[in-house]
Amino acid sequence: MKLGIMQPYLFPYLGYMQLIKYCDEWIVFDDVQYISRGWVNRNRIIHPSKLEALYISVPVKLDSHNDKIKDVLIDISSDYINKIMGQLESSYKKRAPYYKEVSTLIEECLKGRKEKLLDLHIYSLEKICDYIGIEFKYKIFSEMNIDLPVINDPGEWAPYISNSEGADVYVNPPGGKDLFNQSLFDSLGVSLEFLSANFKEYNQKKKSFLPGLSIIDIMMFNSTDEIQTMLSDFNIN
Numbered sequence: 001m002k003l004g005i006m007q008p009y010l011f012p013y014l015g016y017m018q019l020i021k022y023c024d025e026w027i028v029f030d031d032v033q034y035i036s037r038g039w040v041n042r043n044r045i046i047h048p049s050k051l052e053a054l055y056i057s058v059p060v061k062l063d064s065h066n067d068k069i070k071d072v073l074i075d076i077s078s079d080y081i082n083k084i085m086g087q088l089e090s091s092y093k094k095r096a097p098y099y100k101e102v103s104t105l106i107e108e109c110l111k112g113r114k115e116k117l118l119d120l121h122i123y124s125l126e127k128i129c130d131y132i133g134i135e136f137k138y139k140i141f142s143e144m145n146i147d148l149p150v151i152n153d154p155g156e157w158a159p160y161i162s163n164s165e166g167a168d169v170y171v172n173p174p175g176g177k178d179l180f181n182q183s184l185f186d187s188l189g190v191s192l193e194f195l196s197a198n199f200k201e202y203n204q205k206k207k208s209f210l211p212g213l214s215i216i217d218i219m220m221f222n223s224t225d226e227i228q229t230m231l232s233d234f235n236i237n
Contacts, residue, residue: 002193003167005029005141005158007069008121009039010058011106011128011214015173015197018234020129022195023171026138027161030070030118034062040069041117043214048090051208056084056216058110060117070142072117081110088216095205096220105131106216128215132227155179163188171195171236198233202226 004023008030009016020026034040042057059075074080085107092099109124122138129136146164151157158180162170167190172180174194185192199211202221210217218227 001025001165001167002169002171003027003162003165004171005161007032007040008118008125009043010041010121011043011056011109011124011216012039013043013197013212013214014199014218014230015195015234017128017132017134017215018197018231019171019173019195020125020136021134021231022234022236024137025165025167026136027144027165028118028122028138028140029157030140031068031142034060034067034069034072040072040121043216044212045087045214045217046091046204046206046210051206051210053210053213054087054091056087056214058084058117058120068142070116070118070140073115074117074120076114081107084110092220098220098223102216102219105219128219132215132219132224132231134231153181155181156184159185159188159190159192162190169193174237193236196235196237198235200230200233 001024002022003025004019005027006016006029008028041060042055044053044055047054059078059080061073061075085103088103088106105127109127113119113123126136146161148160148164158170169191171193174196177194180192182192201209204210204221218230
């Protein structure tokens with residue numbers, strides 16, 4: 001069984017979705033500190049007029065800088081849904097062939113869960129996975145009650161959780177290579193793999209291509225069949 005463990009991202013990039021498709025089980029790693037200005041409450045789309053990315057974000061309310069992702073609330077006093085939908089309209093309505101169906105999907109995601117940021121993450125991943133045609137079998141870490149040894153290093157979470165779940169393989173993006181101790185995985189009988197996405201260009205109706213944007217951008221410009229091809233275009237090492 002191949003296991004993926006990731007913090008929840010807002011409308012994540014292609015590599016995140018490739019991991020979900022490649023893994024047999026997914027753990028939403030929510031019992032860790034929320035980091036401001038990360039990917040938990042924001043992501044990037046194309047800019048309507050400039051050759052750069054534009055951030056969309058969901059505003060949050062924090063009790064302290066130590067709040068965990070599972071406890072973060074959305075600031076529903078902000079008109080963030082209309083703001084995001086306006087950004088999508090400006091960036092995509094006149095250029096993206098799948099604007100109508102994708103904007104409807106994103107609006108449904110945003111309106112479907114209004115209080116906890118984690119609920120929005122999970123609901124939107126369910127809806128997007130259903131739209132692009134991949135299975136999303138997940139567990140929420142904070143609800144699993146796993147009996148783990150004392151964690152002394154951030155790189156120990158993945159091997160110990162994998163061992164507890166009976167996973168043969170743990171899969172991570174390549175950016176985490178320096179985090180992990182191969183010998184610990186070996187001692188627990190868990191293979192360690194890294195999935196690297198291949199960002200093939202598609203027509204964004206811009207002078208130059210911007211890779212690594214939110215899955216929203218890919219859905220705006222590509223059919224679900226084309227997206228399926230992209231989801232299978234990666235390297236494992």
